[in-house]
Amino acid sequence: MSKAHASPLRSAFLALAALAAPWTLACRPEPASGEPSPPPARPAASLDTTLPDRFRPGFDPRSDALLTPRRGGKIVVHVEALPRQLNYLLDNSGVTRRILQELHGTLVARDLFTGAHRPQLAESWVVEDTLVRRDGRRLYGELVEQGAAWRVVPRSSPGHALGAAVDVAKADVARIERGTVYTFRLRTGLHWHDGAPLRVEDFLLTWRLTRIPAVRCDEKRFEFDHLVHAEKLDERSLRFFYDRQYFGAEAVFEALIPLPAHVYDLRDPAHPAARPDASDEELARHVNEHPANRRWIGIGPYRLVEFGDEYVEAERVDNGWPAEDAGWFDALRWRLITDDALAYRALCAGEIDFTSRLLSDDYFRASSDPEFTARAYVGHFYTPRASYIGWNLRRPQLADARVRTALALATDWDGYVQGFYRGLAQRVTAEWFDGGLDYDSELAPLPFDLARARALLAEAGWYDRDGDGLVDRDGKPLSVELLTQAGSRSGEVFLQRLQETFAQAGVRLEIAAVAWPVLIERVREREFDGVFKVWVVPIESDPAQRWHSREVGTGTANETSFSSPEVDRLIDAYTSELDDARRGATSRELQRRLYAEQAYDYGVKVPHKFGASLRLRNVRVGPVDPGFRLREWYFAE
Amino acid sequence: MRNLLGRSLRACATLLGLVAVAFVLLRLAPGDPAQLRFASADAVEAGAAAEALARFRAEHLLDRPLHVQFLHYLGPFDLGPEGHALFGGSGARPLGGLLAGDFGREYLRPDVEIASELLGRLSITVPLALVSALLAYALALPLGVWQGLRRGSAFDGWTRALALLAYSAPVFWVALLLQEGLGPTGLDWLPILGLRSRDAASGDVADLAAHAVLPIACLSYASIATISRQMRAATAEVASSDFVLAARARGVPERAVLWRHIVRNALVPAITMVGQVLPWLVGGSVLVETVFEIPGMGKYAFDSLQRREYDAVAACVLVSGVMTLAGLALSDFLQARLDPRVRDAGR
Numbered sequence: 001m002s003k004a005h006a007s008p009l010r011s012a013f014l015a016l017a018a019l020a021a022p023w024t025l026a027c028r029p030e031p032a033s034g035e036p037s038p039p040p041a042r043p044a045a046s047l048d049t050t051l052p053d054r055f056r057p058g059f060d061p062r063s064d065a066l067l068t069p070r071r072g073g074k075i076v077v078h079v080e081a082l083p084r085q086l087n088y089l090l091d092n093s094g095v096t097r098r099i100l101q102e103l104h105g106t107l108v109a110r111d112l113f114t115g116a117h118r119p120q121l122a123e124s125w126v127v128e129d130t131l132v133r134r135d136g137r138r139l140y141g142e143l144v145e146q147g148a149a150w151r152v153v154p155r156s157s158p159g160h161a162l163g164a165a166v167d168v169a170k171a172d173v174a175r176i177e178r179g180t181v182y183t184f185r186l187r188t189g190l191h192w193h194d195g196a197p198l199r200v201e202d203f204l205l206t207w208r209l210t211r212i213p214a215v216r217c218d219e220k221r222f223e224f225d226h227l228v229h230a231e232k233l234d235e236r237s238l239r240f241f242y243d244r245q246y247f248g249a250e251a252v253f254e255a256l257i258p259l260p261a262h263v264y265d266l267r268d269p270a271h272p273a274a275r276p277d278a279s280d281e282e283l284a285r286h287v288n289e290h291p292a293n294r295r296w297i298g299i300g301p302y303r304l305v306e307f308g309d310e311y312v313e314a315e316r317v318d319n320g321w322p323a324e325d326a327g328w329f330d331a332l333r334w335r336l337i338t339d340d341a342l343a344y345r346a347l348c349a350g351e352i353d354f355t356s357r358l359l360s361d362d363y364f365r366a367s368s369d370p371e372f373t374a375r376a377y378v379g380h381f382y383t384p385r386a387s388y389i390g391w392n393l394r395r396p397q398l399a400d401a402r403v404r405t406a407l408a409l410a411t412d413w414d415g416y417v418q419g420f421y422r423g424l425a426q427r428v429t430a431e432w433f434d435g436g437l438d439y440d441s442e443l444a445p446l447p448f449d450l451a452r453a454r455a456l457l458a459e460a461g462w463y464d465r466d467g468d469g470l471v472d473r474d475g476k477p478l479s480v481e482l483l484t485q486a487g488s489r490s491g492e493v494f495l496q497r498l499q500e501t502f503a504q505a506g507v508r509l510e511i512a513a514v515a516w517p518v519l520i521e522r523v524r525e526r527e528f529d530g531v532f533k534v535w536v537v538p539i540e541s542d543p544a545q546r547w548h549s550r551e552v553g554t555g556t557a558n559e560t561s562f563s564s565p566e567v568d569r570l571i572d573a574y575t576s577e578l579d580d581a582r583r584g585a586t587s588r589e590l591q592r593r594l595y596a597e598q599a600y601d602y603g604v605k606v607p608h609k610f611g612a613s614l615r616l617r618n619v620r621v622g623p624v625d626p627g628f629r630l631r632e633w634y635f636a637e
Numbered sequence: 638m639r640n641l642l643g644r645s646l647r648a649c650a651t652l653l654g655l656v657a658v659a660f661v662l663l664r665l666a667p668g669d670p671a672q673l674r675f676a677s678a679d680a681v682e683a684g685a686a687a688e689a690l691a692r693f694r695a696e697h698l699l700d701r702p703l704h705v706q707f708l709h710y711l712g713p714f715d716l717g718p719e720g721h722a723l724f725g726g727s728g729a730r731p732l733g734g735l736l737a738g739d740f741g742r743e744y745l746r747p748d749v750e751i752a753s754e755l756l757g758r759l760s761i762t763v764p765l766a767l768v769s770a771l772l773a774y775a776l777a778l779p780l781g782v783w784q785g786l787r788r789g790s791a792f793d794g795w796t797r798a799l800a801l802l803a804y805s806a807p808v809f810w811v812a813l814l815l816q817e818g819l820g821p822t823g824l825d826w827l828p829i830l831g832l833r834s835r836d837a838a839s840g841d842v843a844d845l846a847a848h849a850v851l852p853i854a855c856l857s858y859a860s861i862a863t864i865s866r867q868m869r870a871a872t873a874e875v876a877s878s879d880f881v882l883a884a885r886a887r888g889v890p891e892r893a894v895l896w897r898h899i900v901r902n903a904l905v906p907a908i909t910m911v912g913q914v915l916p917w918l919v920g921g922s923v924l925v926e927t928v929f930e931i932p933g934m935g936k937y938a939f940d941s942l943q944r945r946e947y948d949a950v951a952a953c954v955l956v957s958g959v960m961t962l963a964g965l966a967l968s969d970f971l972q973a974r975l976d977p978r979v980r981d982a983g984r
Contacts, residue, residue, distance in 0.1 A: 074835075074836075076835050084745050084746040085746065085748065213692075216747075218675065218688070218689030218692075219675065219689075288747060289747060289748055290748075291748065293748055294748060308932075309757070309758070309932035310831055310833075310930070310932050333835070335835075336930065337830065337930055338927070338930065338940075339928070339930070342816070342829070342830065342928075342930065344822070345816065345820050345821050345822050345829060345830070346821075346829075346830050348821040348822050349820070349821035349825075349828065349829070349830070350821075350835075351828075351830050351834065351835050352835075369822070371821055371822050371825070372822075514667075515667075515668060515943075516668075516673075516943075517667070517668025517669070517672060517673050517943075517945055518667040518668045520668070520672045520673065521667060521668055521669065521672045524672060555690065
């Protein structure tokens with residue numbers, strides 16, 4: 001057969017095309033055996049995954065020298081959708097995030113490879129603790145234990161309320177909260193793309209907007225719920241206060257992108273239509289409908305020049321951004337191609353320089369495709385995202401953990417990894433980032449074991465009483481419906497196999513492949529037995545939304561309706577723990593509890609399969625979403 | 638004048654019915670824009686999604702009964718929270734809806750006015766459709782005449798078989814086939830993505846023409862098959878009629894018989910097909926523009942359907958309806974121009 005593609009429909013038509021028009025077969029050489037070409041060689045396990053160009057054919061970054069970087073050229077990168085707008089507060093889609101990574105900046109940014117936060121628009125920051133006295137007064141500073149007292153030492157300056165260290169008797173202390181006050185000092189010399197200087201007010205505006213319900217930022221608002229106060233200290237310094245100790249506090253400042261107050265804030269004197277008495281509703285409408293949401297004014301080293309129906313384009317701007325991080329390309333273009341198979345062809349044609357969305361079939365055939373290898377090469381990387389099957393615990397037949405475990409044992413994840421992904425995907429056992437400290441790597445994935453699955457089902461009262469091949473109880477066969485998104489090739493392959501293995505365990509599996517909007521609606525309304533999805537996990541994943549009993553209900557992220565007092569306790573301990581080692585221990589205990597329950601059957605960490613132009617240099621890919629930064633790359637010529 | 642008025646009223650009634658049907662069907666389809674708006678992982682994490690969903694639905698009247706939503710969409714009074722004071726709104730935006738000339742804004746991109754977006758998209762779709770229609774007629778008419786005059790010949794047999802094949806081949810399949818065969822992974826003769834190469838200047842006509850070849854081919858091949866079949870049948874029928882025989886008997890030169898008697902009369906049914914061809918092309922543009930990533934109205938309709946942008950889809954349906962009616966009016970006009978019997982009957 002000629003080639004495989006995104007969907008069986010597409011494959012079927014191309015198969016018919018090959019039969020109807022033999023000339024299409026003559027267009028491209030195929031392996032003589034008719035078998036798919038072998039996968040490209042995987043890098044040795046010991047090879048540092050941060051090495052640049054490690055997938056480029058013939059280049060060994062350990063011994064070969066990279067070309068001297070030079071400025072110039074326009075890179076065209078594939079995107080699967082265009083953002084609705086570029087105001088991240090209002091549109092926090094993955095595509096927006098990817099584009100703003102080049103066009104904008106935040107107080108702190110995450111290192112692509114280590115995951116650690118580093119200053120970006122902030123020059124530096126100081127973290128202090130809060131001491132809450134029994135009379136309710138709060139003091140902040142570095143808390144140092146001094147026998148029977150706590151010494152509160154002001155670390156941040158200027159504008160610290162204490163001025164000098166203060167001792168408070170432990171008897172007068174109601175509680176202490178670590179890491180709850182953040183004081184930032186901004187870089188100097190940075191300018192918005194319209195030429196106005198970056199100000200403290202720009203950050204305070206964003207924070208203020210998250211507290212106005214009429215601003216359409218419901219996806220982001222929750223992140224700032226516990227950031228209860230913000231203040232300007234001087235022209236370069238600002239301070240934020242948390243109302244609780246929270247392990248993911250620092251990551252919030254990654255999301256707090258500044259908005260130009262002179263453009264968005266009706267109350268800002270620098271705004272051309274400034275009105276100090278503008279109401280919150282007026283301000284919200286002004287922000288929600290502002291033309292700058294699409295004609296974005298950013299602070300990064302590239303400024304937007306076109307936002308059309310086909311692409312978004314930006315060009316280099318000199319706005320004071322540090323030269324070492326200002327990128328090498330003269331222009332960046334994000335080209336919309338909704339069909340990932342078409343992106344492969346576009347890469348072959350030189351219409352794009354990079355895609356991180358190669359289909360598995362295209363990825364594995366690319367190395368034997370001369371049209372492809374003449375222009376590009378393939379590689380892969382992983383960001384924290386995993387496929388899983390989530391079971392609705394409200395369904396009587398799925399309420400028993402033994403049944404769910406049996407279903408997990410009847411799922412051939414390893415076969416899926418070896419078959420569809422040819423070993424490229426990796427098994428995971430929890431939603432935590434498996435490169436992080438919180439992940440329990442000693443927890444082994446459940447094996448594919450039909451005999452054990454059948455035994456567990458029998459133990460739970462499900463066995464074949466009427467000889468029809470299906471296990472039953474109370475006169476009803478064990479039957480489940482699994483929701484999945486229609487048109488997903490990987491989903492179809494996996495679920496067809498799952499149907500077979502479930503049948504071997506005596507379970508009837510019905511597959512409901514539905515459009516994405518329908519899937520969302522049914523999961524939100526809890527009108528499902530099981531759902532097969534891919535979960536994109538933040539580096540600091542807060543498990544409360546998915547597993548805490550207070551989140552049980554319709555429309556929440558606890559889609560399985562999971563509830564366990566012990567798990568609640570562990571989650572509360574986990575999210576308030578700042579010590580990495582102690583939090584790691586709690587996390588591992590939590591994972592073991594969830595693993596035993598099997599409300600989610602975590603499957604595989606899915607690889608991002610990319611294709612890159614041979615002209616590109618210094619292509620590094622890492623584990624932090626989106627896995628790459630265009631600013632590091634450059635063209636060879 | 639009376640005839641024109643009657644036709645206009647009938648056209649308005651047809652469009653109203655079309656909009657009503659599209660409106661109801663879209664809202665009865667599963668999935669809703671509010672769910673999609675808050676479908677991202679972050680939104681789900683938010684937990685407060687229920688409130689956000691409720692607010693979004695209230696803002697766009699998605700929580701109101703269907704007839705209220707329809708009256709709001711139809712206009713001329715805005716029934717939303719900021720709509721006409723008579724209907725409980727704040728009065729900030731009293732008028733709105735189709736009858737007020739307002740197609741509304743997108744749900745997910747509230748700064749995008751559907752009318753202006755549609756206008757921009759039509760500036761791509763309409764030229765493509767017109768060129769495809771012209772090409773279809775330019776090829777199908779002589780082919781049909783040739784077939785009709787040589788009925789039963791080997792040429793007639795082969796071309797009829799090809800026409801049947803073309804008529805039955807789904808447009809998206811042909812589009813994929815052409816992409817695969819003539820695109821960069823095949824013979825690499827033609828570009829397959831959009832209407833412009835990455836580094837082409839905006840006025841590069843040759844580049845635009847190269848990009849338009851495959852989409853136009855996909856849009857027009859079925860029309861060529863249909864029109865040529867029609868033309869063949871009409872030519873054969875006219876060629877064997879008595880007045881042609883009489884013309885020949887009178888010694889009229891064969892060229893004049895062909896052009897003045899056969900072709901002119903056989904053209905009538907083929908020309909009236911323009912009323913069908915235009916809507917076909919607009920309908921086909923949904924598939925062709927999606928496969929070739931061309932940002933025209935067809936792709937807009939497809940994307941809007943995926944995103945459950947009800948008003949945008951309804952607007953596309955309405956525009957298609959207007960184009961269909963315009964095509965029918967044009968075919969009536971042309972038929973009247975070509976056939977005096979029709980013209981006289983109208984008097």
